[in-house]
Amino acid sequence: MGTSIPGKRADRRDFVSRLLAATPDALVVTGLGSAAYDVFAAGDRDQNYYLWGAMGGATSLGLGLALAQPDKSVIVITGDGEQLMGIGSLATIAAKQPKNLTIVVLDNGHFAETGMQRSHTSLGTDLVAVARGFGIVDAFAAASVDLCDEIAAGIRDRKRTTFVQVHIEANEPPRALPPRDGPYIKNRLRAALGLKPF
Amino acid sequence: MIPFIASAADTMVMNTPSPQPPAWQQAVFKVLKEGGVNQIAYVPDAGHSHVIRSAIADPEIEDVVLTTEEEGVALVSGAWLGGHRAVLLMQSSGVGNCVNMFSLLQAADFPFFALVTMRGEYAEFNGWQGPMGKATQGALELMGIHVLRASHPDEVEEVVSAGFDAAFEGGDKVAVLLGQSLIGRKKWERR
Numbered sequence: 601m602g603t604s605i606p607g608k609r610a611d612r613r614d615f616v617s618r619l620l621a622a623t624p625d626a627l628v629v630t631g632l633g634s635a636a637y638d639v640f641a642a643g644d645r646d647q648n649y650y651l652w653g654a655m656g657g658a659t660s661l662g663l664g665l666a667l668a669q670p671d672k673s674v675i676v677i678t679g680d681g682e683q684l685m686g687i688g689s690l691a692t693i694a695a696k697q698p699k700n701l702t703i704v705v706l707d708n709g710h711f712a713e714t715g716m717q718r719s720h721t722s723l724g725t726d727l728v729a730v731a732r733g734f735g736i737v738d739a740f741a742a743a744s745v746d747l748c749d750e751i752a753a754g755i756r757d758r759k760r761t762t763f764v765q766v767h768i769e770a771n772e773p774p775r776a777l778p779p780r781d782g783p784y785i786k787n788r789l790r791a792a793l794g795l796k797p798f
Numbered sequence: 799m800i801p802f803i804a805s806a807a808d809t810m811v812m813n814t815p816s817p818q819p820p821a822w823q824q825a826v827f828k829v830l831k832e833g834g835v836n837q838i839a840y841v842p843d844a845g846h847s848h849v850i851r852s853a854i855a856d857p858e859i860e861d862v863v864l865t866t867e868e869e870g871v872a873l874v875s876g877a878w879l880g881g882h883r884a885v886l887l888m889q890s891s892g893v894g895n896c897v898n899m900f901s902l903l904q905a906a907d908f909p910f911f912a913l914v915t916m917r918g919e920y921a922e923f924n925g926w927q928g929p930m931g932k933a934t935q936g937a938l939e940l941m942g943i944h945v946l947r948a949s950h951p952d953e954v955e956e957v958v959s960a961g962f963d964a965a966f967e968g969g970d971k972v973a974v975l976l977g978q979s980l981i982g983r984k985k986w987e988r989r
Contacts, residue, residue: 627880653905654901654902655898660873660876661879663873664837664872664875665880667862668882688866688869692862695862695863786908793880
């Protein structure tokens with residue numbers, strides 16, 4: 601359970617920057633809030649798609665992108681609160697089993713953006729058990745950057761749907777704000793894939 | 799592309815028990831297939847059953863069953879981001895589940911095309927379908943989605959095609975309401 605993991609937790613910025621440094625070709629979808637800041641802080645790139653709203657939609661958006669781009673690795677990076685709001689999407693993803701989709705939930709057990717209220721993962725919900733229960737077999741927890749290289753290798757290999765719950769410290773690093781212009785980041789990512797506007 | 803095969807259903811009377819799906823449902827799939835749809839996401843409804851079956855049977859189309867309709871709004875947007883055309887099928891009750899997620903369509907200016915089978919408007923036996931059914935068009939329009947409607951079998955293909963082109967050629971956000979009269983009276987007693 602979320603709060604019962606003893607010992608150390610990963611620093612969110614270190615974890616995300618190390619993971620993305622090892623997956624330079626991946627398409628990245630972020631949930632709104634801190635996860636988006638973490639991804640932007642790791643270095644903006646055209647293949648990043650930052651959500652600023654649509655709470656609960658990050659993994660579903662990632663699924664649509666993964667099905668459309670089977671030869672690209674797709675990473676969804678989001679927080680526990682955002683994932684919980686769209687929790688059923690894990691069942692939808694399990695039903696499709698896209699081999700190129702990895703979901704990384706940065707879990708601090710709190711709604712950091714709104715004042716650090718405790719989330720369900722601090723109150724008994726085990727996200728790895730949930731993901732497995734929905735049918736994502738390759739679901740596991742990480743609590744340090746030591747697992748980043750292994751997770752990145754799996755992302756690059758595109759052999760199975762993977763769900764990673766990353767236990768992170770409940771801190772609030774300085775905000776690093778990605779672009780909020782939705783059409784801009786949409787067209788930028790599409791252009792990076794060689795897709796034309798219409 | 800697999801060619802669309804016309805069938806004897808074209809001349810059939812609505813609701814006649816038959817292994818053939820109604821012609822209007824076949825026309826819907828024809829529009830989607832000929833329009834190059836790559837993903838069909840859905841929460842099922844009887845009125846979508848032929849399209850869903852056809853999507854599952856078609857190796858060129860990813861069929862995605864959703865746990866709730868709002869997943870589909872995000873999914874079809876992700877599909878467009880990756881170069882796919884994706885369509886969302888739902889019942890009118892599902893529109894209510896989507897309302898905040900519709901923000902994504904405006905915020906990022908994604909094309910959007912949904913087919914909505916109506917409840918709560920014609921010979922509805924279940925009053926619980928009434929509130930959302932009556933609010934469906936208003937809810938869509940409040941969120942900036944252009945609403946078209948087909949109430950007669952003969953107009954389904956044209957209206958669906960018009961909405962489809964507005965979405966994927968013009969970038970509009972479109973929902974086509976498929977009137978409950980198309981589906982007809984539901985039999986409530988199983989024997």
